[in-house]
Amino acid sequence: MSANYSFLVEPERDLVRITMGGLFGPDDIQGFLAARKAAHAKLICPRNAHLTLVDSREMKIQSQDMVTAFQGVLATPEYRSRRLAFVIGRTLARSQLLRALSGRGAYCFETFLEAEAWLFSPADEAPLRVAS
Template sequence: MTCDPDRGLLRITLSGFFTVDDVAAYEAARVLHVSRLRCPIGQHLTLADVTGLDIQTQDVVAAFTRVVGDPRYRPRRLAVVVPHTLTRIQAMRAVDGPGVRVFRSVAEAEDWLLSDPEAETAA
């Protein structure tokens, strides 16, 4: 996990298989990194690359859903990069909501995150 304070951007890369304890460690790291951004909480952007993430157990998906849904740290925009349909379905179950989009490449996700949201709604 890295942050770009100038852009208010949090970059997350998740891979492998998680336990509920791993999700708790992820949550602590996310709180720390969001605090380093130069924008108000909730106004930041997040790019989550989960292309290396294995299919997770239901308890881990539930834990991620709780963490990602925490309104104190929910980003203004969340771009999730997923490799295939099954991961996409599981990811959308965990993060679905306003300001969330799923992409197949990091470049597409970043372009959307850094685009002007006003221009997007006018189109």
């Protein structure tokens, strides 16, 4: 497959930045899970108190099996973020992401500025503008 992903942890901000692109297969998901575990080990905040910002602008259309696998990735309670924001492009993969996020309480944005503004806003504040 042609999947790529990277994690950048900012422990002082309780922030995990993830960049994802390409087409994922089962082995890529397993590698992603291992990388996520290593990234979360660098956090210093309590479990589930971190923020996550995902750059998914380079994601390709995924197979239904991979969409289902990503739903499972998002549902894993020990890695659940306090807030989860995605920066997405205008691709067909966007609709798959929105389906995978169903019920997760995450938001999608068109810019990093909008995503970070929401991530670091007061806890009960809804985003002013989201991508749809």
